[in-house]
Amino acid sequence: MPGIDVAVRQILIIILGLIAIYAALDLFWFRRKTQKSVYRSKALNVLIFLSILTMIVVSARLFTLPIIIQILLLNTVDLSILILATTAVVLIFKTSVTTNFAQGMMATFGAFFAASVVMKLIANGSTNMTLILFAGLFAGIAISFLLGLFIDVMIIRKGKNVNSVGKQMITMGLVMVIMGIIPVIFGSNPIVLPAFSVDVKIFNIGDNPMVIPVQNLYAIVITVIVLAVLFIALRFTKWGLGVRATASSETVASMMGVNTHVITAMSWAIAGGLGAIAAFFYASMGTQVQVASMVPVQVNAFMAAVLGSFGSFGGSIIGAILINVFSSIAPYYNGTWQLVIVYGIILLIVLAKPLGLFGKKIAKKV
């Protein structure tokens, strides 16, 4: 398409203009203020917001808005998966202060278990497909929940004097262990996980017909319900209060009578469950469940958490949404360099705001 070059040029010109405006403001206005950093961070927020808006608006003009909406609708299942994985990563980061590399593997273990339960039930002659799949989903969630609980109680908690890089290494070792265990338990035969539905739903927005697969609707509904429950729990229950207290300081929280062991263990378990839902939907998109299938999702989840900030759940979810929007529109500009474009944009944003879009700087005592 010849229009793409023009669109890229427009985006670049507008963003460079915005940067020039920011530089001019900084030189002639912010420097003279006493609260420079507050002005700067506010201006940066506006700059980043306007840049992202520019990209979306120019893309919408190039591909027309209905097409963009259609693309985003088709990618909603990816979005749900990414949001679930990101929430799990952030939950563990908040309570254990480490990035959990085993997140994807815990999730894959759940998906394998779910798939084998589904296959057993089909072989036993059950016919109600939706019921079978829900049974499999809950079985997967339960097993990943137990696995997360086990990992925290038996392994992460026992390591004395382990810093956050050490915990990272432990989760890395766990990746290898689970990767080795999966073929031993589930056999090396390929296991297929069917989708809830292969139908599509057609509806109209204005005059434009839109297509959305029914599977995506299932994914969206389940994700929204799960996240709503999780956020209500974080906001209003004692466990949620404990998570927030542990996140700000584990020692102080335990001195104030919060049982940090239980809080951390529950966080690992819930992260496992969230991962299992994500892996379930990821596996039912493709042909068969594979051991390494969740690795790209996990990398994207880390990037989303960095983009939105590890500190806040809402921020990381917005990061996940932005990554999904970028990576669903980027292939239409350039198919081969999709990943480079998306990660490049994230890198630029994080360079401008080192703690993520919604991160708060905590003053450290020397």
Add this chain to the structure above:
Amino acid sequence: MMKLKNILANFKKQFSSISKHPYFGFIVLGLVFLFALLLRNMGLLTISVINTFTLVMIYSVVAMGFSLLLGFGGLASLGTAGLVGLGSFIMGYMHGKAGISFTATIAIAIGVALVVGLLVGFISLRIEGMYLAIITLGLGEMLRQFFISYDTFTGGFTGTSLRSFKIFGKLFESGNANYFNTVYIIVIICFILAMVATINIIKSPTGRALLSMKNSESAAQSMGISIIKYRLLAFVLSSVFAVLGGALYILHTKFSYPPQWNLSYSLDILAAVIVGGAQSIYGIIIGVFLIFGLKVSVLNYIPFFSNNPALIVIFNGVLIVLVVMFYPGGLIRLLQTSWYKLKIKLAKLKMKWRTYRYGKDDQ
């Protein structure tokens, strides 16, 4: 008779002073690996063991660069795989396809490593800690995508292969026995040079500055250490080591395939450095051997493991978990402490034997 005794005593004294020099261990290690080649040419060792040794040496070079970053600079980076891949493709393309001479290719590779290291270093000035690890992970993934997509340089999904190389005016073609031996000797030389370079950096003011920066940035700055300078230096050094490791890798395997330079390779290097002990050269070599070499050289000969290949992966994972949980200083710390305890026990035994032999020492 007396003269001979004198000479022997003199020799012993001199030898003990030589053996205390840090280079002595490195050269002995190099000679052991060289001896392995001799055994292989006599037919006593299989080719897979020699291959493992070569890979352990190459990856040790990469891991030493990484330990300068993590163990001394305290900067976690997960983009190692991209840099190693870059080195291998520069060697494969510049020397194998474009016909640029060997030394010029190495110079170009080091130049590229300098540029990339400076770039990542500047990024690290702004982003810190866990965020830096994940951003470098993203950079590694970007490099991998670059290797896959830019197929005039890397060959895309078919990969790059190196048929022959020319060094000091001599041409070595693959498939020749000479090729194998030459590459092995080149790798040994680079390995020893890397160890010498690493120990010189560690023991110099630069290494001390890096260590102080790791422990407390504010304290380091207040002692007059420039954070910018040493962060950039740490990243540049580590990327130079990684790129050289990549160049050696393609010389040895004659092949480099873009998707192989993925996250799990970077994580393996990280695991090797942590498991072995991030601040000791021998520790790093032990770690690299455990992660990359144990499977081929030891476990494949134990029937229990060779019958169940999945167990090897589990064994490696359990090893990493246990070492990190119970020996935070790495395996080298474990070896050192157990050696120290053994020494004390031996001394006690000797004392006991003496009291038994000569009677109690009354004072």
